[in-house]
Amino acid sequence: GASRAAAGRNRAAVPGVRHIVAVASGKGGVGKSTTACNLALALSGLGLSVGLLDADIYGPSAPRLFGISEKPEMLENRMLKPPVRWGVKVMSIGFLVDPEAAIIWRGPMVMSALQQLLREVVWGDLDVLVVDMPPGTGDAQLTMAQNVPLAGAVIVSTPQDLALIDARRGVAMFDKVDVPVLGVAENMSTFICPACGTRSDIFGHGGARHEAERIGAPFLGEIPLHMTIRETSDAGRPVVISEPDGPHAAAYRSIAEAVA
Ligand code: ADP
Numbered sequence: 001g002a003s004r005a006a007a008g009r010n011r012a013a014v015p016g017v018r019h020i021v022a023v024a025s026g027k028g029g030v031g032k033s034t035t036a037c038n039l040a041l042a043l044s045g046l047g048l049s050v051g052l053l054d055a056d057i058y059g060p061s062a063p064r065l066f067g068i069s070e071k072p073e074m075l076e077n078r079m080l081k082p083p084v085r086w087g088v089k090v091m092s093i094g095f096l097v098d099p100e101a102a103i104i105w106r107g108p109m110v111m112s113a114l115q116q117l118l119r120e121v122v123w124g125d126l127d128v129l130v131v132d133m134p135p136g137t138g139d140a141q142l143t144m145a146q147n148v149p150l151a152g153a154v155i156v157s158t159p160q161d162l163a164l165i166d167a168r169r170g171v172a173m174f175d176k177v178d179v180p181v182l183g184v185a186e187n188m189s190t191f192i193c194p195a196c197g198t199r200s201d202i203f204g205h206g207g208a209r210h211e212a213e214r215i216g217a218p219f220l221g222e223i224p225l226h227m228t229i230r231e232t233s234d235a236g237r238p239v240v241i242s243e244p245d246g247p248h249a250a251a252y253r254s255i256a257e258a259v260a
Pocket of ligand 1: 189225
């Protein structure tokens, strides 16, 4: 009915939040969440006030990446207070739902959870809210892209053809709902053997740059496939925090500078 249609089109601004930026990928496992978290931390490192909203209903990972085990506090007015790590306010759909149950969620349920995370959380004044989107370009993703007042989207892809084809679908999805693509980042790019220094392009190399050129979006840079990135993520202390002076932090910083 009319109310449902209205509820499905809530692109109203979130008070206090200046820019909402989606981090998206055409398929899972390409490093979207790793990029979203490190990007949020890098933006915070630039002196911006930043929030991270983990909206990946199928595999919420911000709590693990930020080493958060407690649930957010609910205030008297029923608003949720996001935990803060390294200056970033973090909310995850994983705090609210069991990801096992989320697999069968339908559009309206996804949307009401998402609207709750956007509008019933005390975000306070934020320069940027980074939204870690669920992977893919299905109904849930389209509804989200349509209902969140997004300033733009960052697309993460590996250099592999298969990932790029899906990334292209992601770009088309954001185009369809008039959300500008801020750029494409190539994750799991060149692997440099820590033992001998040999460079190997395990998933290929340069594909994302080429794809960005093709669609006329900025290329945001390459993040190498490196054990440190995985290990620091698993330890709940992302590389931008654990090795702020290292090359990986620099890669995320340059993405942050491009989207800030
Ligand atoms: P997605 O959100 O796209 O599903 P994740 O960010 O969860 O992907 O990453 C999938 C796995 O790959 C995780 O174990 C993560 O630590 C690892 N990973 C992501 N990016 C890199 C990278 N550049 N180098 C090494 N491991 C990575």
